[in-house]
Amino acid sequence: MTKKTLGYVHLEWACPNCQRKNLGPQKFCNGCGAPQPKDVEFVQAAQEELITDEAEIARAKAGPDVHCPYCGARNPADATFCGGCGGNLAEAEARKSSRVVGAHRDGPAPEVSCPACGTANPASAQVCLQCGANLTAKPAETPEHLPSAKPVSTLKGLPVLGLIGGFFVCVILAFLVYFFFIRTEELTGEVQAVSWTRSIPLLALGSVEYEGWLDEIPSDAEVGSCREEFRYTQDQPAPNAVEVCGTPYTVDTGSGFGEVVQDCEYQVYDDFCSYTVMDWTVFDEVTLTGSDLNPRWPDVNLLSNQREGDRQESYEVVFYADGRTYEYTTTDDYEFSQFTPGSRWLLNVNSLSAVTSIKKK
């Protein structure tokens, strides 16, 4: 994720002394004149407008203000001596910063009704236009409401009941797996019939068309048509990337200004092309089957640009046990050679009547 700065806004603070709402950059209360104590948090204005004044933007970028260790007055980050008492600010404590104060409020805010006289006031008013009563700053929105600001644990909302339910589902699944696949019954079976299948795929060398990323196509391939396709997401912008950004939100810079930021990522698109190379592909398959104990491979007649693929063999035995038949399949030709008709075997049969293992008696 890349953090993109959209601009800066004024934050607000409420005087703990007289409850007056003050603009973030103000270091002294407009109502009672008290200096802003360092434990007062900056909060969002009801409606945030991006600042255009260069001097204010420079102050917002300067970093968190510091509080004088002698008189507590707030001073800019780069001040050496306190503007209130003249004390040395070398030991001054910086205001906390980087806290997400809420989603960027760029829409118009509803009017605020005066708690004293009920008059509707514009959201930006610090005191009632009618009676002069304080219109206290709004409390900060919790950062949990922001999708992009902070990862929210998804487990948090999951009730304990869900976990218990999940446990029982697991127990039931384990029981079903045991009942149908693991639990077996032992039977004695007699070989009633055998059959075998052997096949050989036939490959030919020819031009084959594939698709792939342009930079991964083999050098001897003939490249066909290409199209732009999404390949991966990265943090940094790139010329062939599409920018995808989350909801803008406001961060406390510690200077009375909020930085409006947006978390963005970049979806990179690349050339995805068809290409042709010479390759071996299956063009046919020859198969031979039988119902005796002497399996044979089918005959193969190949041209110069043809060859055999991976040979495949499969053997099936039908056992007769307790009045019914059971089928067993293997790819082992040595095991198959022992299934003399009439020979007796110990069969392990599961609940689905599938033979899971056998042993000669």
Ligand SMILES: [Zn+2]
């Ligand atoms: Zn005050």
Ligand SMILES: [Zn+2]
């Ligand atoms: Zn001071």
Ligand SMILES: [Zn+2]
């Ligand atoms: Zn009023």
